[in-house]
Amino acid sequence: MAAEELEDLCCHINAKIGCVKKLLQLRAIGREASLKAVLANVGQEMAVLHGLLGELEGEVNQRRQLAALLQETRKRVEEERMEAELLQRNVPLELSFKKEPRLVKKPIKEAEFVKEAALITVEEFENVPGYMRGRLTLPQINASLQILHAAAASKYKILHQNPKSMTSSIRSLYHRFREEETKETKGEIFVVEADLKEFTQVKVDRRFHAVLNVLRHCQRVREVRGARLVRYVLC
Template sequence: MMKDMASSRLEDLCLHINMKISNVKKCLLLRDLGEDDSRKPVLRKIQKEVILVHDLLNEMESEVKQQEKLKDSLKEMQKAAERDQREAQHLLEHIPRYLPKPSQSCNTVPAVKHKEETKAVELKNEKKPAKEKKAIKEAALITTEEFESVPAYLKGRITYDQINTVVQEINKAVVGKYKILYQPLKSMSAPVRNLYHRFIEQETADTKGAFFIVEDDIKAFTQLKLDKRFHSILSILRHCQRVREIRSSGLIRYVIC
């Protein structure tokens, strides 16, 4: 067995030496080919091709590096997109119950026509002009950013939803009041006419052009309890510039900002 192993190693060594001798012979042959004038054009052509291949390999290497940079950039973009998707999913699953209105919303009701208004002569087929409408100003809902900015001594245990519930009820009272004010007197029932006259009596020079309500309007048009929490929320709404107060003749008027 030892003899077989020694024989095998000797054969491998002989094979290795023969390969080296063969490589040396090839190198000598190639060196001699360079001196052969008939083969020089072919060698020059091969040299040019080798240079072209070398340049091509350099371009390929540059392109590979650029692709690697692009791959890294795409990975970063993928991570950012996945992060944005998680944040969007979180926002979708935690949409606030109340969202701020994109713009000052207004309810509109037809304006009352005065009896003294003169009638213009119209052609038979002419369309009647659209009735003029008056807007009713409403308070915008509180945003989450505004809620976070409210001082702790004002908020206490009052929640974001509770504040916006009061805002909605205040708007309901404002709309209810001014719809009556914009109605023709002749179309009013006796109780509504009494409300109309009360509204007119509560107006002052300071409230001209403003939309306001009083506590009686809140009682008449909403189910809100005018308790301590309600007045605390009013303080928050004043802080957030949703309402302001005008006090005169022992009456508090809550003006929509």
């Protein structure tokens, strides 16, 4: 009901109330046979007034519910905005490398070995089952996907180097990478938890595994298991 309609309804109700007041003033003389019709009219007017008041009350309750829903939606949007801003400020820190920080300054060379991550779209995220998403947000999912790709970029940059020119620590990583490869991962890009700990500051905890479940559902990552090791293959 529009505001103009509400105003018209209020005016109508006020008019009815005024009419009832006038009719009640005649109640004292209602014993006269000539005025019985007037008293009957009073009853009819009161019934109409009762119906209008019920309609007005229903409209008020509906508007209260709508206002509460809008308030809740506004609160959720504000929380999402603040969380997105926080992630935007913190993502560069999560993508920093512990052993070789200079790699962060050269994203062009990293891209030679690992393709840029195809971020999850809003439509894809909305199609993820609610029990799987939980309280995760789209910015969190995409930030974690970028972290996986950043770790893979550092790993495969080492794999493309000449082992003879490596330091002993880098050469040790190189040999571990080769040992973790299988027939199923031939020609694929993958990382393991040790790579995430080596090249990023992300915590591989329950929340991160929940993110991985969403990434698997969206076909950005798949798992290859073997030799007590889980390999996260980038799709």
